Amino acid sequence: ALRLSYLRCGGHDPAILEQLLHLQLEATALEKGTAGPRMAAPEAPPAVPAEPRGPGTHGLDEAVLAVELENRRLEDELLALKVRRERRADAGSRAAQRHTEELARLQAEVGMLRCHAEQTRPWLQPPVFPRPIGAPLPP
Secondary structure, eight states: OHHHHHHHTTOOOHHHHHHHHHHHHHHHHHHHHHHHHHHSOTTSOOOOOSSOOOTTHHHHHHHHHHHHHHHHHHHHHHHHHHHHHHHHHHHHHHHHHHHHHHHHHHHHHHHHHHHHHHHHSOOOOOOOOOOOSSOOOOO
16 A cells, blocks of 8 residues: 555655555565454364465565566556556646636737727727818819
């Protein structure tokens, strides 16, 4: 849960992801090692392993654990890539939406300015020529 939370919040530092994965593997190993007796019913006899462990199984357990570790690391990388891709897509759509809103706002403002200009424009009246001062000149 901690690793997923880190990835969802944008964390992508490989060193931290490796530490989180290591801690998760330790916790899993501890749970597997101590969960049996704690989870058994008090009246039930202790669980007996189905197969006795041979001397070569320890190396096999380590190999399986290493493969699980690599799988989890790759899953973390995939999740981080998906989160980054979604963030880029969200950022692009948000920018387009902001541009569309800004364009609509500017168009509305231009319309209001045109309307205001038409209302305040002095209406042209026919020109009034001054009266001639003297008698009209002969043609």
